Amino acid sequence: MKRLAIGFWFLSCLVLAFVAAIQVDNHIQLLLAVFLVSLLLLLRLAPRLGYLRILFLSVCLFLVLRYGVWRVTSTLNYDDFPSFSAAILLFAAELYGMGLFFLSSFVNSRPISRKMPPLPSDQNHWPTVAVLIPTLNEPAELLKVTLTAALALDYPKHKFQVYLLDDGATREKRNSTDPTIANRAWQRYNELFKLCHDLGVKYHTRTQNAQAKAGNLNAILPQIQQDLILVLDSDHVPTVDFLHQTVGFFLEDNKLFLLQTPHFFINPDPLEKNLAFSYQIPSENHMFYEAIQAGLDFWEASFFCGSAAILRMQALRECGGFSGKTVTEDAETALILHSQGWQSKYILTPLISGLQPETFTSFVAQRIRWAQGMLQLLIAKNPITLKGLKPWQRLGYVSNMIFWLFPFARVVFLISPLFFLYFGLKIYDANGEEILSYAIPYLMALVLANHYLFGRVRWFMVSDIYESMQSLFLLPAIFDVLKNPTAPKFKVTPKIEKKQNDAISPLAKPFYALILLNMLAIFLGIYKFNTLPEQRTLVLITLAWAIFNGIIIMTSLGALYERRQRRISPRLPAGDIPAQLIIQDRNVIPVKIRDLSVGGISILIAEASLREISGDIFLKLHHPTEKEPFVIRVIIANQGEIDGFARIGLQFLPSDQEEYKKLVLLVHGSSERWLTLLKNRDRDFGILASLHILVKNGFYHAWFHFKTLLYNRQLLNRADA
């Protein structure tokens, strides 16, 4: 029966491919396209589940397939060698896009959400857990937050142990011949050793810094007797219920080697921050953690993301620990374990809060590592040929790996219209009716499918901006991997960067050239529209395309105008939590908390005379994890005014470690709070509205960028410095 069903399915695939290849006249194709696009628009209104979801994706796949067949059979005509070369280059980029679309549709065909399995009532049956927090150069102040939260995990104390794995003070570094390095290592060693000792955390460092993070983790594995390990990046602060929500899966399934949870970031990424979208639009990583991983989970291919995941020690021992041949040790380890028959699962509840790169430079550095690592993996352990993987797992991994070839396609899409507008190369041989019948429906299918699958977690055109911005810098890195797959080395992503002033990103320069070339191309396009009437179709295509590219580049330039960042602990929007300000010589004043961090909070108050207040001030509010009122001493750090209210910045003054722990848990301890924040942030405004907001903000900040460039060049120089 199963074989029969699969047989029928393959047969229907063949029929679909066959009918996509049928060449009927354009007006009939247009009729079909209009009908199918209308069907897509209708299906968007229905629940995006079950049969209707598959029908939506099938229609999109058909429109894409039909376009692909048409491109091959009707548009790749040989005119001359340069034109044909440019046309083939463009087609290759499109082919890549189509392939990625097919894989993405496969991966996201049926994302799933898992319920937490209950833990046994007898705690003796609960597995033991080692919490591993690898660190390289993060400051103690940051580590203290993570360690405090890890120690506060709601789990029997004898059942888990927290380890700080310090690669910043290895014996190799402490014994370095460079006295600066040695001194810094010794200083770090002493500082962290004391911190761990004070907190009750096991400090561990090793002899040498071999194999980066994988080596650091592997070094502790022989000493670990626990059943499971929880890996946390040094800035990933767990919620108290992390283990409660996760270890039950391991009791339920003996073959489970990995339970991955989402990475929830409390600070905005560069685009969010620089375009003033903080906490208003979905973060760049949300698409992966809220949609793609859930889709991969259905196909038993959700993989290890380096942190916020629990792994089974037995599985790690059997495969010899974390694999470190590539710079993405996490995905590599998961791939090997999947190929050995181990299972992975993914849950959607955010159980950590972390930091992501805040400047475009560090963002690009992080993405270079991911791109290089995934391509190293594709070359070294190709999931297509790796033994032991199931076919659907192969597709899942391939989808994630070849995604990182996007810089090639993006660069081609950025320069293709210029081939025609500058040099007259005929990159696209089609008439207006064909464009209407094939190309426009294809583009609409892509846009609608992306919105259908990811509308809530990724706004329209955001991917285009992110990918176009990265592509210029990732492309050389990709070529480096292709040239020498073992060359790339692990580089830690900088997470805490202070910026006192707004500044232009040092990576902005290539975009100036791009925008100039593009603007000129648009003028050339307008000129050619008037002077080359016989080529108006191609002129119009390339002109529209150049304008679209121009919008992307302009918005990118807006995002490349880096806004200042002055705090180590980013403040989170609190949503006007009610609290009370207790002032020694006055009554209790009700206040609303606008935002908060471990360092302090910002409140709104009707009275603007608090500066004159002397004596102690205390803040009293409900503690989400302790379930009781929490009172902590604060001092006024700064004051301002918003909408007629006084905005007051208060700095926390915890009296002891216990109060500090409560403070950490107040900010980072509640997973429910992260869920609420996510819900508020991940909103779908619709394609056109989100496009409007994005372009408006993009152009607004691009204007600042140009203004700075023209009138305030020292900022540019400072950024370079």
Next chain:
Amino acid sequence: MIKINLSYYWLLGTLGFIALFPCQSLQAKTFEIPLAKIMSRTEAIQLHGVEDFYEISLPVSARYHVDKSRLILDFRHSNVLVPSRSQLRIRINGITIGQYVLNPKSPRQLEVAEFAPELLIPGYNRVEFSVAQHYTDQQCEAPDSPELWTEIDSVHSKFVLESTPNILKPTLAQLEALFDEHLLEFPLQIFMPKITNQSLQWGALATQGVSLRLNYRTPQIYLSPPPLRPSSDTAPAGLDYAVLEHDAILMGTKTQLQSLLPSQILSAITGPYLHILTQPNHPQHFLLVISGNNEQEVTDAARAFAMLNYPFPDSAATTIHRLDLPSMARINPPLVKTGSTYFFSQLGLSTVSFNASMLPKPAEMVIHLPPDFYASEHASASFSLHLAYSGGMREDSVLEVRINDVLQHTVQLNEESGAHYRDYQIILPMRNFTPGPNRITFRPILAPLVTGECTYINMDNLNVTLFGDSTLTLPGTDHYTALPDLALFSRTGFPYTQPVDGSETAVQLLDDKPATAIAAWLVLGKLAQVHHVPIWNATFSAMPAAEDRHRLIFGQSNEIPKDLLKNAAIGRTPQGTRWPYALWKGYESPKQPWWRRFLSLEKTVKPKVTHHAVQMVHSGDIGKYGLVTAFQSPDHPKRLITVFLAKTPENLAKSIHRLIQPEVWGQLRGDLAVWTPKAPKLSWQQSGKAFYVGKISPTRALGYHFNRHPWQWLLAMVGILLLFAWLTHRLLARFKRRRHPDADEIAP
């Protein structure tokens, strides 16, 4: 005695004169050739502007000696011309034979220009009518002023050639010249002892051989048994040459011709045999003998005569010992292949230069596309032009590209200093071409940069060169077409000319009357002319028996079996003949729903044209009509039957002779046509059902079908998508049930 002597000497002298000057015994003939008869269209010759010219070709046969020649010219002209500067000039082969002042006082002029017959050469003679027309004595005048005109009446203007036929001493090498296309009429007698299936094929091959040599002209065929002259004291029995009136072909086996030919010829027939000789009684005519020891040998000899277009041996007779016809696998039909690139020079258009001062004629090439090609809407033919043009042209100078006289593209020649284009691309939809011959024309329209009244206008510098290494690339196409289509039949002979040897063609006659056979042969001769290759493997029979071939059926209208007409537009009933009658063409206003109008690419929706017709049964016969109808064979659904009918065999032969004249043949359309032998127009209609033949990939076949039924396409697509999605959904649900029973599906 004296009287006797005188009579004797008179007789002797006469015989001697005849022996010495035999041609003097031949009867002179006067050919009157209206200009309209040698023009492509019957129309008046219009000459406009300050200067203009018109050119026609006058055919003169080598078989006649022109003794006297004159041109009678009937023309009218504008009555405001200045006689001192306006004249009409006539030139033949570059020599002026007459010049006439265009006198406004006599706006109609009738002139006779006698000219030396030596100016005429055998073949086509170039005749130019050129005018200089002015409305003022001043130098300044508008060169294209509308009052500058002259009009030559092509019906009443004529050449009169008094000619004497030449005495023939024919050899086989002269066959091409003897079947002379320059003869405006070509009567031919075919003699064969009896009409059999085999002899029908011989006659068909002979007619095709003659038709091919006559190019586009049609012979007048007379078929009869060979006239036998009984034996007398002075001579044995033999062919009665005295009753022969025209050139003749005698066909039959050696045995059949035993009593007709002298023994020395009979003894020479040792295989497939061709012999040509002068008719003793009519030395201006020849007799071609096609014979052999048996029927197969006669067939081989007839095939050799029909197929070979290279001169035969320069002797009166030849025996063909071996004739290797190409096998079907090696046959390359005279068509261009789609999916290939051709240089213009390969297609007959070598490098050509146009100069404006020479009043350049358009350059053209004819490509013969497969008659059944089917190109999708996306298929495009691509011209890559290599051309150069000189400087000093006005920016409205262009080179027009036309296909079958329809403008397709213009190359603007707007560089003041001239230009050289190496790879000027012109992409045209393949559907702009028609099956069969396509005439591609390049017409320069060159305007000088410097013009104006009283200004020397230099035209010599206006040159365009189109190089022969320009290319035409044709896309790959399928072979698939709808039948019946008499227009396709008239243009290409399809489907009877595919394969090229006619091996899938059967010719069937409803009776064994000579006139019916002539009708069949004439049609086959026309198909050979259309296709440039004789159909040498068609089968012939005198019965309309079912056969797995495309069939051509000829006969009397009352003898056609009614079952045969099952799929035809016409039919036979006990009460009479069933005919479709087109009533009117209805223009239905578009009653489309708003959304279909919205989806339509056209700004204004065209009304739907509906042909309203009735079927009428009547007892009247077809009188003088000739009728042709084509329809799907009732026995073999992929085969076509084309029936040619008339009331009597004689009417049929006359009708067919009229039908195959170029001006009528080109009017064939639809699936049913009737005409009368004298009427200039043919009436046609499309009444029967269409069916499709050819080889096509399944996707193209579906595309072809869905192009005609778009809503079926839409429904099929949606159905397949719904099914695909449902199957996928079921498989995913099953996967989830087995692998993730506790998980919930979500929509992120």
